[in-house]
Amino acid sequence: MRQVASSTIRRLSLYLQFVEEVEREGKATVSSRELGERGGATPAQVRKDLSFFGSFGKRGIGYPAALLAARLHDILGLRRRHRVVLVGAGRIGSALASYPGFAARGFEIAGIYDADPEKVGRSLDGHVVRSSDRLEADLAAQPADIAVIGTPAVAAQEVADRLVRAGVRALLNFAPLKLVVPAEVAVSNVNMALELEVLTFALSRWRG
Amino acid sequence: MRQVASSTIRRLSLYLQFVEEVEREGKATVSSRELGERGGATPAQVRKDLSFFGSFGKRGIGYPAALLAARLHDILGLRRRHRVVLVGAGRIGSALASYPGFAARGFEIAGIYDADPEKVGRSLDGHVVRSSDRLEADLAAQPADIAVIGTPAVAAQEVADRLVRAGVRALLNFAPLKLVVPAEVAVSNVNMALELEVLTFALSRWRG
DNA sequence: GAGTGTGAAATTGTTCACAGCG
DNA sequence: CGCTGTGAACAATTTCACACTC
Numbered sequence: 001m002r003q004v005a006s007s008t009i010r011r012l013s014l015y016l017q018f019v020e021e022v023e024r025e026g027k028a029t030v031s032s033r034e035l036g037e038r039g040g041a042t043p044a045q046v047r048k049d050l051s052f053f054g055s056f057g058k059r060g061i062g063y064p065a066a067l068l069a070a071r072l073h074d075i076l077g078l079r080r081r082h083r084v085v086l087v088g089a090g091r092i093g094s095a096l097a098s099y100p101g102f103a104a105r106g107f108e109i110a111g112i113y114d115a116d117p118e119k120v121g122r123s124l125d126g127h128v129v130r131s132s133d134r135l136e137a138d139l140a141a142q143p144a145d146i147a148v149i150g151t152p153a154v155a156a157q158e159v160a161d162r163l164v165r166a167g168v169r170a171l172l173n174f175a176p177l178k179l180v181v182p183a184e185v186a187v188s189n190v191n192m193a194l195e196l197e198v199l200t201f202a203l204s205r206w207r208g
Numbered sequence: 209m210r211q212v213a214s215s216t217i218r219r220l221s222l223y224l225q226f227v228e229e230v231e232r233e234g235k236a237t238v239s240s241r242e243l244g245e246r247g248g249a250t251p252a253q254v255r256k257d258l259s260f261f262g263s264f265g266k267r268g269i270g271y272p273a274a275l276l277a278a279r280l281h282d283i284l285g286l287r288r289r290h291r292v293v294l295v296g297a298g299r300i301g302s303a304l305a306s307y308p309g310f311a312a313r314g315f316e317i318a319g320i321y322d323a324d325p326e327k328v329g330r331s332l333d334g335h336v337v338r339s340s341d342r343l344e345a346d347l348a349a350q351p352a353d354i355a356v357i358g359t360p361a362v363a364a365q366e367v368a369d370r371l372v373r374a375g376v377r378a379l380l381n382f383a384p385l386k387l388v389v390p391a392e393v394a395v396s397n398v399n400m401a402l403e404l405e406v407l408t409f410a411l412s413r414w415r416g
Numbered sequence: 417g418a419g420t421g422t423g424a425a426a427t428t429g430t431t432c433a434c435a436g437c438g
Numbered sequence: 439c440g441c442t443g444t445g446a447a448c449a450a451t452t453t454c455a456c457a458c459t460c
Contacts, residue, residue: 005451009405013402014403031418041452044453045452055420057419059421077411091299091306094303099400101401133218170282170407172400172407192311194222198218198396200290201284201285204284206392251441253429255444266441268437
């Protein structure tokens with residue numbers, strides 16, 4: 001295994017979600033089997049995933065829940081708070097703004113921006129929507145490392161370019177196209193049309 | 209290659225998005241190179257993906273845009289309209305309800321449901337929110353094959369069970385857990401917390 | 417005994433390279 | 439000649455199996 005696989009990271013995120021639940025229930029340890037059941041992974045895969053970052057399990061027992069949670073936070077870069085800028089105050093932006101898991105993981109909304117003068121000035125979950133024109137100035141004054149792109153597809157690439165130029169290093173892209181960015185910028189894509197089509201494909205297979 | 213890979217389907221969905229754009233521009237053909245640039249795939253991969261479903265390209269020319277679009281619709285099961293039920297009238301449900309790509313792809317909202325009496329009766333993008341209690345009765349009268357689960361995590365599995373029992377064969381799950389469903393039911397997951405954590409992981413790598 | 421950690425094997429997915437057609 | 443279609447080479451990822459330790 002050359003470097004850590006993105007599928008591994010995605011599973012780690014699920015393990016974290018589960019181990020936090022386990023902690024809330026007061027259990028002291030979790031086994032790889034338990035961790036895997038929740039995230040749809042085999043016990044062997046869980047152990048491989050975790051062993052990539054060290055060995056913090058106890059043989060015969062499992063993983064100490066508190067330690068595992070702490071290590072996962074650490075691995076996933078969740079120790080520090082992250083300032084997040086939302087571009088596009090449409091449905092997606094507002095869905096994220098009010099997403100409870102957002103604040104819980106230490107993500108702080110640094111600002112919500114929209115190009116539409118109609119939306120500018122309105123309040124969205126306690127944040128006043130600002131004009132996109134102010135993006136560069138605001139980011140220069142108070143940098144953010146993550147931006148969420150919830151604009152229409154036609155605007156997405158230009159917004160991405162501006163964000164990257166302003167120093168944003170990670171983009172969560174909801175527009176249905178692949179953004180072109182420098183190699184050092186991380187991009188995650190959420191494409192609902194695509195997910196629905198994975199489903200219609202499966203449906204058509206089943207029925208012939 | 210035993211059976212078609214899910215990554216292949218996801219790319220096909222991107223190719224469709226692009227070929228439709230190409231059609232609108234009036235171009236008659238697209239090459240594998242052009243198709244790949246948009247979706248971040250190599251020309252060879254595009255050809256492999258498509259060749260899995262037959263050979264409809266023209267050597268020396270590329271793929272006829274209209275034919276390719278038609279075949280992709282066909283492969284992805286988009287020829288027929290799909291009735292979609294939305295459970296959970298929160299931000300996610302409303303984001304999807306007003307998502308333009310939704311109707312454009314032949315997805316028809318069959319109903320929006322919520323367990324919260326506060327929300328029942330309100331109108332959401334032209335659809336009156338109904339009580340979750342009516343789910344079974346409504347689905348018996350008018351079946352749907354896809355359901356979107358936008359409920360809180362604690363309710364998601366129970367909602368999934370009820371939907372599956374009522375005949376739904378495909379689930380788009382926004383709750384941050386892996387649903388347990390029979391093998392013949394397709395599930396796609398959208399997990400924003402997870403996508404954000406993929407980004408924070410990448411950020412922490414970069415900075416050390 | 418139960419459950420981790422990990423090389424080695426199996427599988428799955430991607431890229432290469434080139435024959436063959438329009 | 440350009441670009442598809444595809445077997446064969448390669449690379450990545452998952453699973454297996456078992457030594458080891460608590």
